[in-house]
Amino acid sequence: MLSRRRAYVCRNAAGASQSPSERVSIEISIFTCFIQGSLMLSLWLNVVASGILMGLVYGLVALGLTIIFGVMRVVNFAHGEMVVFGVYIGYWSVRMWEVPIIAAAALAAAVMFVFGYFLEKLIVKRFVNSPHHYQFIVFIGLSLLFSGILLVAFGPDPRPTASQLSFRTVSIGILTLDLARLQAAGVAGLLIVMLGAYLKYSSFGRSLRAAANNRLGGLIVGLIIPRIYAITFGIGAACAGVAGALISPLFDAQPYLAMDFTLLAFVTVIVGGLGSFGGALLGGLTIGVAEAVAALMFSPSMKTALPYALLIIILIFRPRGFFGVREV
Amino acid sequence: MTTLLDVKNLTRSFGGLVAVNDVSFALAKGQITALIGPNGAGKTTCFNLVAGALKPTSGQVFFQGQSIEGAPPENVCRMGIARTFQIVRPMRDMSVLENAMVGAFSWTRNVSEARSTAYESLESVGLVGKANARTDQLTMSDRKMLEVAKALSTRPKLLLLDEVMAGLRPTEAVSVVQVLRKLAESGLTILLVEHVMRIVMEVASTVVVLHHGAKIAEGCPKDVVADPQVLESYLGAGFHA
Amino acid sequence: MSEKFNKAAETKRWIAGAIVFVILGLVGALSNSYIVSLMTIVLLFTFMGQSWNLMLGIGGQLSIGHALFVGLGAYSVGVLYLKYGISPWIGLLAGMVIAGSVGAVLAWLSFRFEVHGIYFALLTIAAAEFARIMFSGWEFVGAMQGLFFPAPTGEVDISMLRGGARFYYFVALALAAIGIAGTELISRSYLGYVWRAMRDDDEAARALGVRTFRHKILVISISAASAAAGGGILALVQGAIFPDSIMGMGISVDVLIGPVVGGLGTAFGPLVGSLAAIPLNHLMGALGDSLGIPGLNNIAYGVILISVVWFLPDGIWPAVVRGYAAIKGSLFARPLKLRKAEE
Helix, strand or coil: CHHHHHHHHHHHCCCCCCCCHHHHHHHHHHHHHHHHCCHHHHHHHHHHHHHHHHHHHHHHHHHHHHHHHHHHCCCCCCHHHHHHHHHHHHHHHHHHHCCCHHHHHHHHHHHHHHHHHHHHHHCHHHHCCCCHHHHHHHHHHHHHHHHHHHHHHHCCCCECCCCHHHHCEEEECCEEEEHHHHHHHHHHHHHHHHHHHHHHHCHHHHHHHHHHHCHHHHHHCCCCHHHHHHHHHHHHHHHHHHHHHHCCCCCCECCCHHHHHHHHHHHHHHHHCCCCHHHHHHHHHHHHHHHHHHHHHCCHHHHHHHHHHHHHHHHHHCCCCCCCCCCC | CCEEEEEEEEEEEECCEEEEEEEEEEEECCCEEEEECCCCCCHHHHHHHHHCCCCCCEEEEEECCEECCCCCHHHHHHHCEEECCCCCCCCCCCEHHHHHHHHHHHCCCCHHHHHHHHHHHHHHHCCHHHCCCEHHHCCHHHHHHHHHHHHHCCCCCEEEEECCCCCCCHHHHHHHHHHHHHHHHCCCEEEEEECCHHHHHHHCCEEEEEECCEEEEEECHHHHHHCHHHHHHHHCCCCCC | CHHHHHHHHHHHHHHHHHHHHHHHHHHHHHCCHHHHHHHHHHHHHHHHHHHHHHHHHHCCCCCCCCHHHHHHHHHHHHHHHHHHCCCHHHHHHHHHHHHHHHHHHHHHHHHHCCCCCHHHHHHHHHHHHHHHHHHHCCHHHCHHHCEECCCCCCCCEHHHCECCHHHHHHHHHHHHHHHHHHHHHHHHCHHHHHHHHHHHCHHHHHHCCCCHHHHHHHHHHHHHHHHHHHHHHHHHHHCEECHHHHHCHHHHHHHHHHHHHHCCCCCCHHHHHHHHHHHHHHHHHHHHHHHCCCCHHHHHHHHHHHHHHHHCCCCHHHHHHHHHHHHHHHHHCCCCCCHHHHC
8 A cells, every 4th residue: 555655645746644554564564574583474474464454445345346337237437436435434433423443434334325326316327228438428527526526525635544543453473463454354354245145145135136137137027127226336335435434544535545446446346357246355355465465575666556467467368357247 | 053152061059059950051153042940940040150150169161162160250241241130230320321331341442432332232222212311210121121231232242131021011021022032133142041931932942941950951942841841840740731 | 412412511511620720720829828828738638539539439449548648649759859859750750659559459458359348448547557657656757756848948949849838739729630630531431431330330340341350459549649649749738747647547537528528429529528628627727726625627527527428418519510400400491411411
């Protein structure tokens, strides 16, 4: 995350707060490694572990995108803005009411579900059957609109959310992990599992998957497609929002983060395969670990470029990602 | 009689299902041949194999003595085999004339030459009066004829028609038959895939009957309809006229 | 007879186009410097929008990473001029070759496996972001600090493409004219027919002998090369190149907004759209700055994009043409004009 942070700080020229956690944690882990002697192994384990933790959160973000695509065949270009909405929800609720981050995440889930539901009902549904490029343009429009709203509401400056939580670490054996990151990953992982089980076993999950497989068939057997679409969009937005709230202790809340998250989510789902549940999770973990390893092995700027390089390589060899769904 | 297209032991399976099983036949130059059979007989698969849209599992298709194996559809077309689609596919945002022009660009880059060819193609299917119409203004039978005109503009030696008469009213079908006859008289070889037997009997000089992917009969229409095996495949066992 | 009618309509269109450009020339000669510099940007984005329009509106291939090509053009001009003193003319040419090749490679990679539609669009974005990050870390091209052209002396030097704001206005005007005329010529040539066939139905076009694979590569590399030419001039106009501002998503959006708002696949759409959207964006930006509310321009762009697709999916220009034809039709009781004849 360091270089991502660097990139937008520079972009902003505000140059403000470069605080956080990651650097602290990496420095701490490097330090511990020296003491323990088994230098490389421990360092690598720490890096991979923190990559996996971040990967779970990326997985949750990507899952939101992939569910929407899988069911509705639209690519939510405004996904990053939804993550940033979540970041601000996390930021404000922790700041105003000093609630634990889990409660903030629950609030983000509720708010963003409602938001996504009504966004679909009001706008998105009109374009579900439009050609791809119209959909893209509408979503680019939504993304601009939301980022504009974020800018108007919160201003361009980053708000450091560093709280007590941001600096606490946990040691497990030779691993030293941020508490905030561990918490975020834990909740994200749990949600992914719950969502997976819900989609697999609940009756709504079944009808949702049916609608994804065959829209016309779904209509014929009496599925209420408009409702399914609205709920799907709500779930997708909620995934983004929760992920945003969970990482609010790790990132400074800032509107410009949105584009980065949208692109990261795109890369994640393409690597995993657009429209695939397992693919989103696998893609998230791949990107998380790859980023962390690249930051260790190469320069920080390489780290931000790496997901894209990975994406291009994947597209060359496996153009539909690990578990890609055929386009209709 | 010279052979234009030679289909040899063509087989295509999808997973475990053998859709076309060891089918061989030959098309004579300047004649209309019909490929018929009941639903699910493998007609369309066979058609797509000849058109290069599908690759055969085994067997070969020779066009003028040359194998079309592995040739993508655009190259098959450039060799002189033009096709239509069962479900009509006009270019939505192009006029009737422009639709008919596209095929000509497979042999020329001259726009006015393409335009005059397109007019000729439209003329031969009777659509010239609607040249400037939008494709969504056409009736179903006009759309089918536009498909034929599009294919004709590529200046084919062989025309493959996938169910051009399906869904047409009898009077419309009669006019299509006349168009096809005229085309054949001008020296074009035509392979028809049809479900409706009655129309086929009128135009085709040779009929190939498929059933469950295999060829069960071949010959002139009169003989084929008398073949008990053919009757059985269409009407079920136990039916004998 | 329709042939003759088309010829007459065609001549009329060329004359109308010429009149528009004479008016734009007068605007450049007579307006104040603020309008000149704003209109320079409008015309440059008309040209770049036209390149994007060629690719989607005629070729049917969606790119949402055109900033990649714009940036490659800008950097080619910048690096050759600033590091080696080579004329921007050569830089433009180099940029076009580089961007055209990159576009061709991207297209080849993607269409080789018949990966298209959404996946191709996402690939273009990923490639643009990848390039932006790479250029941000590449010291030779100035990394995040960017490249700066020396301040213009006001003296016009055509061999080095240097001059004042008004000079660049006319360069941009010429470019926009070339873009519109070029698109018109291409869409009347066999390429236009073949590309539109491929746009409307790839499989059916192939069955008619269109080699869609190579035509997709061709349309994308032509589009990329012309976007690069626009990018090269944009860099000269702005006097500086930063990876985030020349290769960022913002540029990709600015490129597509003109043709989308004005009318996809039309020759005049990008001009109309850019004329409508870019000044509005600047106005909202200025308003936001003076009120201390950033983000107003984003909201304006967002609302414009959504409402155009919602209410005028064909864009402003075709709606205007339709309206004009309807009025004319009712006045002279002419037979209903066909949609194709409009554009």
